[in-house]
Amino acid sequence: MIRHIAIIRFREGLHAAEIESLLKSVHALQDQIEGILAVSSGASSSPENLEKGFTHGFVVDFVDAAARDAYLPHPAHVKVGQSLVAAAHGGIEGILVFNLAM
Template sequence: MIRHIVLMKARPEVSEAHIAAIFADLHGLKLPGILAIHSGRSHSPERIERGYLHGFTVDFADWDALAAYQAHPDHRRVGAALVAAAQGGLDGILVFDLPVAGTGP
């Protein structure tokens, strides 16, 4: 399994409702190989998010499923909305792909 982790530093004028709508669109993606999607705002007691207060994870069956998701027009639509809401555009987004449960690169 591959866990796709995305963190976003939102522009100050972007409302929580707008971010929630982007995440709702993300949750609506029904693409092969998606096992689970989780999203929301950080509630970390450590408070070291450094402005990356919103994020989501998508669990994929394998690297091929992640690659298909990245190329899919629905992903590109949601991704464009996320970039538009992020402070500095793409500079306000972090992505980390983590193999989980013994899957290899």
Template sequence: MIRHIVLVRFRADVDEPTIDALFEELHAIEGKIDGLLSITSGRSESPEKIERGYMHGFVADFADWQALEAYQAHPDHQRFGARLVAHAEGGLDGILVFDLPVQN
């Protein structure tokens, strides 16, 4: 399994309803891509408070690398990704992506 982890620093002028709408758009992709197992999204509630401005994020689990590639190429993901970048602080600089192979 591949765990696709995305952390976002949204611009200061982006409000929570806009962020919620972005994550709803992301969740609409579920069921459209073979091998996309689940998506979890939201705001950090870490008691450690060391997010360094990355207060929102999501995790998408994929069966394998091919499923992640299909997600990346999917037009719904392309649209969502462009909107996410447009709302992130500094554009792409406000987004971190980490893909972790997970042994079952």
């Protein structure tokens, strides 16, 4: 299994409804792309205050690396990714992505 983790620093002035819509679009990918086991998302709730401005994130669990690799160039993922980059503070600089092989 591959766990794909994305942490986002949304730009100031973005409304909560817009953020919710963006995260829902990530969840919708599970119905559009094969190999996705689960999607979860939300705002940070850490009491440690170590987020460094990154306020929200999501996790996509894939069956294996091949499923993750097929997801990356998939047109539905590209469209959602472009929307997230446009909403992030500083564009792509406002997004951190990390993958874990489990």
